[in-house]
Amino acid sequence: MSRILTRRRVLAGMTAGAAGLVSGCDQLGESPAVRGLLFKGEDAQRWLQRGLTARNALAPEYRPDQRSPIFRSNGTARPDSAAYAAHAASNFADWRLAVDGLVARPLSLSMAQIRSMPARTQITRHDCVEGWSAIGKWSGPRLSRLLNLAGLRDQARYIVFHCADRLGGRPYYESIDLIDAFHPQTILAWAMNDALLPIPNGAPLRLRVERQLGYKHAKYIERIEAVASLDGIAGGKGGLWEDIADYDWYAGI
């Protein structure tokens, strides 16, 4: 790469990354020429733009024939409560998704309402920290659609997902910031591989947040809460694994 880098060329590199052609950003960032260019004080704005563009890049999407024959379940495979058993027995006809916290219009949505919303479908690769990956096809409304329906208040900074299952007696929960919440591939999936989402994979509703590792993809979601800070929630680190096992809150891939 030439040592003279214009803003246009840096941006072009980022577009290549966004298209999924290797991580162009990281490679650019490692080049000494780019480091010099990006980390000089007077280039703060360019540095910021690079960071934001990287966060907004799309995760690679795959062809139908690249799907994994089996998409295994991990963590909870079926929430262990009488309430969940009753919901499963009625095919989640009475399941409600609450959207509340720092919103102008709290929502309580049925699965029928959620399934009738415009959906995004994407075939993506799930990466678990425990060392396995699988490619699956997911469909559901973008999280941004629900957040816009509810109307986030100005103070909202994080979106928290409260789940129906417990691990070691503690409710599973996760959280993401607004960049990931409004990312185009962040969806609430109610379908997997062209069928209703199976119970082992999070029925009736799970998060897909494709730029992050598997544990961020909350399953069995019953409540979405907009908050200004993660401090007051459970152990305060933004997720069950973050609280109990020191997993990173931001698990970008």
Ligand SMILES: Nc1nc2c(c(=O)[nH]1)N[C@H]1C(S)=C(S)[C@@H](COP(=O)(O)O)O[C@H]1N2
């Ligand atoms: N509610 C809930 N969500 C969860 C988990 C869980 O145990 N409970 N496990 C997480 C982990 S570690 C992974 S890898 C994925 C697994 O998704 P899968 O069961 O569809 O493979 O869900 C994540 N979301």
Ligand SMILES: [Mo]
């Ligand atoms: Mo995982």
